[in-house]
Amino acid sequence: MKDQDPLPPLVWDSQRIQIQGFTTGLHQIEWLLVMLVTLYLVVMGIPEGGSWELLMATIGYFGFSLMASQLRFFGDRQRWLLAIHTWVMIGFITWFLYSTEGVTGPLASLYLLAVVTSALTLGVLATLLEVAAIAACYLLLIQLGGTTLMTPANLALVSTNLVVFLIVGYLTAALVDAIQVSNRMLLSMASEDPLTGLFNRRAFTDLAQPLHAMAERSQQPYSVIVIDMDGLKAINDSQGHEAGDRVILDLAQRLKSFARSSDLVARLGGDEFVMLLPDTDADGARQLMQRLLASVASSGLQFSVGVSSYPEHGQGVEYLLLHADRAMYASKASGGHRVSLYNTVQHEYG
Template sequence: MSEKDSLPPVDWDPHKGHISAFTTRVYQVEWLLVSLAIFYLVVVGSPQMGGMSIVLGTAGYFLFSLLASRLKYFDERRRLLLTLHTLAMVGFITWFLHGIDGVQGPMGSLYLLAVVTSALTLGSTATLLLVGLIAACYLFLFQSAGGDLLSAEGLVLAGSNLMVFLITGYLTAVLVDAIHVSNRMLLKLATRDALTNMFNRRAFFDLVTPIHADALRYRRPFSVVIIDMDDLKVINDREGHSSGDSALRAVASCLEDCKRANDLVARLGGDEFGMFLPNTDEQGAVAMLECLLERAEDELPRISVGVATYPQHGESLETLMEHADHAMYSSKAAGGHRVFLSGAPRQVAN
């Protein structure tokens, strides 16, 4: 992944994302199934009785797949769509096998396509239920083809095939669950600061960018805040880096507690933190930061704060971050533990 690649949404659900991605692939699985059916009919030949109905049914199943891929109704119902596709796949395979040589021929393993599709998208519980449905269809076809389940040979043949379906579905579902867990861990590592568990710099900008664009579109005010600790080096030198880490965590905790539900806060690096305050003008931002500094006066190390607001101090996020950064350095130059509004210093606490 390059530096310019955006991260997935921070509230991204790997399982939901996986379902959305696989929806575009399920049609390819169905077309593969249709291709195998056509290949069998061309190479082996259609049965003398009902051969035309098999051809028409295969064509109908292919048209169903094409139609389902175009329906807008399922745009927000991907799981339902995949469930319907999987059930239709089982139905088509059962009907096709019933029209040829049943499950005892080379096409009996087609059920594995439905099992794997379910395991990849619908989870282990749904796959277990699907394997039960396939078992019923399989036993029906086995009996219809003249198989004897009461014989040792028939019992071993049917039982071994059903076990293959069950084991394949289980192992695939377990593998998918492990991948989802790994994706969640990787997403956390990519978006969270290890020390404070806040969003990191990259996640902050990825999250702020669409909110910033929306605010510009509707001309809604917002404020950008840069916060820097005044005495972190002193704390590290006097008390050790463990005390410095504790101070950073204390500031991070205070920022998380003081922010509103829609505000974004992140550790941008070192002892620097950033905040994005949607729908917040100059007065609102300063009032909020007054409360922050009053709390920090008793509980936290000294901090310097710089604020820039749209539209007074610019439009682009880069420009506003630069103005807020300059205001923060002005606060430091004035002795620290102050809020400076870009272009208009205001002392809140000294």
């Protein structure tokens, strides 16, 4: 087993999950913008000057959004791609207003779509920056329209719209922040074991699958270890369940201290734990567990361990978990407090 962490720390990123969820909504907002622009052109007619450029811009913008939705541009933490979409949206709206009636027309409020999109996906600071860019676009459109800003009507128009954009953007971003806090709490409740703070069975299953897929692509081994305490029932019966919980916590802390940041450690339930060690073969996992057993020799803590490894002991996480569990029971049948590899017991327990 290598000393260096081969993979980044395993965590569930609620913000990333939420951004990926907003991706579909982003494309729907973009298509709504195209529909509104198309409806305006059908009802009001295409302007005489620059009609070709306006049609090409509308088609090009729709094509950009459609291509992004099909190619799934939004990977892990690629927030800058979301920012590109909002800035392209602002540019398209500005071109459309310039080609039609400017900021005095009925569709000047289209900028709200860009503000809401930014607030949903990028946060308060990015939204404030885009509102400032929209303000500059307003001033540019007024200047290009041949009018002056310093009139009561234009000042009222610009200031009112910008205040609305700021309020909508801030409130939407604040709401998204509250949703993210709630999501983090829900993810914690759904993925953590309340006693030990380790991942639970469901989280282990969800997080183990991408690690298996990575091992398949890279043709690297990984090991699954099942650990079950010896004599916990006797402790609960003689000293009470609080003493049993303390022993479980002791083992959980020891497992975490022996694990790398890339290793997956979870409590399956009761006194049974599981570890997934990326880039680690069966011999490396066995040596790690033997060191762990040696470290608790004077503490009285005892547990049985079973090890299976990809690809030699199975082609999927569920099979490796089953085989490691069988190897663990072989350790118990041999007297407990020892490590067994699945390949040494597979004929007896397979």
